[in-house]
Amino acid sequence: MLADIAKITIEAGNGGNGAVTFHREKYVAAGGPDGGDGGNGGNVVFVADKTLATLMDFRYRKKYKAENGTDGSGARCNGKNGADIIVKVPCGTIVRNINTDRIIADLVNDGDSFIAAKGGRGGWGNTHFATPTRQVPKFAKPGLKGEVKEIQLELKLIADVGLIGFPNVGKSTLLSVISAARPKIANYHFTTLQPNLGVVSISPENSFVVADIPGLIEGASDGVGLGHDFLRHVERTRMLIHVVDVSGIEGRNPISDFDKINEELEKYSSVLADKVQVVAANKTDLNMYPELLEEFKKEIEGRGYKVFEISAATNKGVKELINYVYTTLQKIPKEEFCQVQEDEVVDIYDDMFQVNVEEGVYCVTGGYITYLIESTNFEDYESVNHFQDALRRKGVIEALEKEGIQEGDTVRLYDIEFEFVY
Numbered sequence: 271m272l273a274d275i276a277k278i279t280i281e282a283g284n285g286g287n288g289a290v291t292f293h294r295e296k297y298v299a300a301g302g303p304d305g306g307d308g309g310n311g312g313n314v315v316f317v318a319d320k321t322l323a324t325l326m327d328f329r330y331r332k333k334y335k336a337e338n339g340t341d342g343s344g345a346r347c348n349g350k351n352g353a354d355i356i357v358k359v360p361c362g363t364i365v366r367n368i369n370t371d372r373i374i375a376d377l378v379n380d381g382d383s384f385i386a387a388k389g390g391r392g393g394w395g396n397t398h399f400a401t402p403t404r405q406v407p408k409f410a411k412p413g414l415k416g417e418v419k420e421i422q423l424e425l426k427l428i429a430d431v432g433l434i435g436f437p438n439v440g441k442s443t444l445l446s447v448i449s450a451a452r453p454k455i456a457n458y459h460f461t462t463l464q465p466n467l468g469v470v471s472i473s474p475e476n477s478f479v480v481a482d483i484p485g486l487i488e489g490a491s492d493g494v495g496l497g498h499d500f501l502r503h504v505e506r507t508r509m510l511i512h513v514v515d516v517s518g519i520e521g522r523n524p525i526s527d528f529d530k531i532n533e534e535l536e537k538y539s540s541v542l543a544d545k546v547q548v549v550a551a552n553k554t555d556l557n558m559y560p561e562l563l564e565e566f567k568k569e570i571e572g573r574g575y576k577v578f579e580i581s582a583a584t585n586k587g588v589k590e591l592i593n594y595v596y597t598t599l600q601k602i603p604k605e606e607f608c609q610v611q612e613d614e615v616v617d618i619y620d621d622m623f624q625v626n627v628e629e630g631v632y633c634v635t636g637g638y639i640t641y642l643i644e645s646t647n648f649e650d651y652e653s654v655n656h657f658q659d660a661l662r663r664k665g666v667i668e669a670l671e672k673e674g675i676q677e678g679d680t681v682r683l684y685d686i687e688f689e690f691v692y
Contacts, residue, residue, distance in 0.1 A: 274425040276328035283311025283352035285390035285413025291344035309339030311389030312352035318377035368420040390414035409653035429481035432507035444582040517553035555581040
């Protein structure tokens with residue numbers, strides 16, 4: 271079974287905390303601060319690997335976490351950076367942020383890589399906070415938390431040409447004839463369960479890749495049958511071979527079949543409907559109604575399509591079809607497969623803050639406030655002074671004054687409350 275969609279959680283490593291230590295040495299009565307910085311957290315990195323074919327592994331493992339950075343220590347020793355976690359995916363995998371619904375990476379070629387979640391920065395040790403007036407800082411900064419994201423991986427086959435058409439029209443047979451691919455072939459009236467890829471060699475130096483896209487049915491664009499799961503694979507192709515059964519042995523109308531398939535493509539994506547199509551009128555060796563073929567060919571060619579009369583079972587017309595497809599491909603440029611969108615940066619430690627008045631209490635919240643609280647040792651006088659200075663420099667005090675705060679009013683910063691004093 272082809273696994274072409276997977277949802278996982280990725281978590282980058284947290285940064286290590288800065289250390290609060292002081293130099294201790296024999297005959298040195300009062301050494302200065304020497305706390306080292308914390309190490310940076312590891313990243314979550316996706317890498318395209320040509321040896322992988324499906325996303326099946328992600329059905330059994332749902333969470334990927336990078337290593338945390340270690341804490342700093344004394345003697346100005348910085349913590350070790352956390353190791354990145356490398357997540358290998360098949361070539362042709364799209365990485366989508368579920369929360370923002372943005373495509374943040376399209377890993378097409380072997381070795382393509384992308385940092386999907388960045389590790390948190392290590393915190394500063396108390397060495398950074400020593401000043402002429404603050405010679406014994408008893409506080410340091412904690413490491414920042416790593417990014418956490420809900421990710422959807424979508425695998426889209428990479429092929430130059432896609433074979434489309436109703437089930438049982440001969441697509442798998444055609445693929446087996448023109449390439450070394452060996453798909454299961456039988457008189458099934460339901461769709462192939464997974465796409466098959468085949469390489470068509472025109473010469474030792476020239477070839478192209480064909481994908482046998484599972485047969486579509488009416489309503490595929492609305493998710494009926496396997497439609498939604500596999501229509502995405504057609505998006506990668508540059509050209510389509512539309513295979514139609516013109517034998518009439520099953521009582522089907524080939525013109526109606528042709529129109530229904532194109533309607534499904536149009537409903538799913540206008541990009542698919544606009545792709546170059548060449549029509550393979552198949553099963554001509556079984557043609558019980560010659561007038562049906564002539565009517566079909568006249569109608570479809572009248573719409574501007576190139577129609578080839580073929581029999582995949584006997585190789586009739588197949589060589590002419592393939593040569594035409596190869597020549598046409600040379601005129602169709604390879605384009606970017608999808609529009610990668612810059613992901614929204616959600617930083618729990620951003621520089622923003624908000625002031626709200628709730629029942630007479632002035633509440634200050636925001637990423638900056640969270641980080642500042644975590645960085646403060648409220649048992650240490652100098653650390654509290656640093657905290658108050660930081661609030662003033664950031665404009666929090668000014669914002670409170672604009673909201674009308676008076677001396678003696680209560681200020682709440684999450685779980686911390688204090689009385690406002692000028």
